[in-house]
Amino acid sequence: MSATPTNPPFVIRCFIVMMNALCDTVAEHGPAGYVPVPMVNLIWTRLQNLTTRFLAALARGPIPPRAKPTPKPTPEIPPESQPQPEQPPRARRKRLTLPCREAWLYRLIPETGFxxxxxxxxxxxxxxxxxxxxxxKLIRILTPLYNAMGIDLPTEPPFAPDPP
Incomplete structure (x- = not known):
């Protein structure tokens, strides 16, 4: 069966099914494993966004690297002309963030092992x-997922190119 825009390759369909299964597992077993519901929502949203970004980057195809722009010189402002803060900044609530250690999602919800x-x-x-x-760019998009699951991404493809 050939791959078309409406019919992606089999391995990509498998990836989509696995990401949906991972989201379902997080939503189902997260609260049962005493993971706070806001954390479950954050994990689920992050996984959905990662899948969407991966599929969008895959559909765009490889993008050639851009040349770095030259930095524009910024004029220096004398200290006496800078505005002085009148009020102290307001205290902000602590943001809920995801862990960053190796295999954190697998350790947090062991049911994600499959x-x-x-x-x-x-x-x-x-x-x-x-x-x-x-x-x-796809490797860069998938790196947080594979770090969360404790899987090492290859630095180079596991196969050798065909000889000419």
Whole structure:
């Protein structure tokens, strides 16, 4: 079966199914595992956004790197002409953030183990590795997911290119 815009390759469909299963597992087993509901919502939203970004970057295809723009000189403002703050800044509420240690999602919700194994298997697939090799931005998008699950991303594709 050929891949068309409405019918992505099989390995991408597997990735989408696994990400949806991971979101369902987080939503179902998170509160049961004493994970606060706001944290479950944050994890679920992050996973959905990651999937959307990955699929959008995959649909765009590889983007050639841009040349770095030259920095514009900024005029210096004398200290006496800078505005002075009149009121002290208001205290802000502490923001809820996700953990950043290795395999934090797998440790927080152990039921995500089946998804971890499947994502490792998808990553080892030569077709998926070819997508990652063709567009390095995809690796950058997937890095937080694979760090959260405790999976090492390859630095280079697991297959050798065909000899000419």
């Amino acid at each position: 998804t971890r194994f499947t994502l490792q298997h998808i990553l080892a697939d030569p077709e998926f590795a070819g997508f990652l090799a063709a567009n390095p």
